[in-house]
Amino acid sequence: MIGRLRGTLLEKQPPWLVVEVAGVGYELEASMTTLVALPGSGEPVFLYTHLVVRDDAHLLYGFARAQERDLFRALIKVNGIGPRLALAILSGMDEDAFIRCVLEDDIKALTRLPGVGKKTAERLIIEMRDRFPHWEGSPGLEASAAGLPATAPLPTQDPLADAEAALVSLGYKPTEAARMLSGLEEEGSTEAIIKAALTRRLAG
Numbered sequence: 582m583i584g585r586l587r588g589t590l591l592e593k594q595p596p597w598l599v600v601e602v603a604g605v606g607y608e609l610e611a612s613m614t615t616l617v618a619l620p621g622s623g624e625p626v627f628l629y630t631h632l633v634v635r636d637d638a639h640l641l642y643g644f645a646r647a648q649e650r651d652l653f654r655a656l657i658k659v660n661g662i663g664p665r666l667a668l669a670i671l672s673g674m675d676e677d678a679f680i681r682c683v684l685e686d687d688i689k690a691l692t693r694l695p696g697v698g699k700k701t702a703e704r705l706i707i708e709m710r711d712r713f714p715h716w717e718g719s720p721g722l723e724a725s726a727a728g729l730p731a732t733a734p735l736p737t738q739d740p741l742a743d744a745e746a747a748l749v750s751l752g753y754k755p756t757e758a759a760r761m762l763s764g765l766e767e768e769g770s771t772e773a774i775i776k777a778a779l780t781r782r783l784a785g
Contacts, residue, residue, distance in 0.1 A: 583607075583632045583641060590619060590626040595747035595772050596668070598643065600626055609643035612671035613751075613779060616772040618645040633664055642668065648676050659708045666696045669751045673779050683709045693782055695752030743771040748778065 586609075588602035595616050600607050609630065611619075619626055628643040629650040642664065644650040649671060656667035670679065673694045682690045683706050691702035741762055748758035761778040 583630050585627070585629050586643070587627045588625070590622055590624055593619060593622060593772070594743065595775055596672070596750055600628065600643070607641060609641045610668060611643040611645075612649065612668050613673075613747075613772060613775050614649065614671055614675050615643060615645040617776050640664065646676075652676050652679065655709065655712050656705075659705060661701060661704065665752065669695050670697065672751055672775075673782070682706075695757075740771045740774050741765070744774040744778065747771065747775055 586600050586602055586607055588600045588607075590598065591601050591606060592599040593616060595613065596610050598609055598611055598616065598619070600609065609628070611628075615628075628645065629647050630644070631642045631650055631653060633640040633642070642650075642653065644653065653664075653667050653671060656662050656670060657664055662670075674682070674690075678690075681687070686706055688699060688702045688706065691697050691705060692699055697705070745755070745758045745762055748761060749755055753761065758778075761782050762774065765774055765777055765781075
């Protein structure tokens, strides 16, 4: 099991990133919460990781905080929640927000996430409620699908286009992704634009 990586961030094309460690480039998929927290390309980076082994691929996921990885691991144990959907949930809200949704039975907020309908939201609340007590007092909390595509989307040098592609890869329909990005400024990084779109979606 690959539990963590420390190296140089070579590429960051949401939701993908590449980290070079001792001359080896590791391709990972990460939530928008993690991507926004990372430095720019060429900078040193440290990530907690989770490896999913399938018959046809070894898939690596990266997390800026151990608590985010803990929540990812708890989510994929819920019936019907795969790594892709777990990552989409973590992209839409951080650990604190998700825990509040579960503890407050906030089905409405959960169903704003891609791939989460009412029944899935109810199942998340029921199955996740008893998994949080051991996280109380965690510094990270206080501070605050079944598989991946075979290849990452190539950068287009157009932040809005890259943001739309990333939202689609997280599970939003193309028309919904376009609507989420409508009116947002093109200035800033792709991940910042995506984060703004996700914030708008959850607030809506």
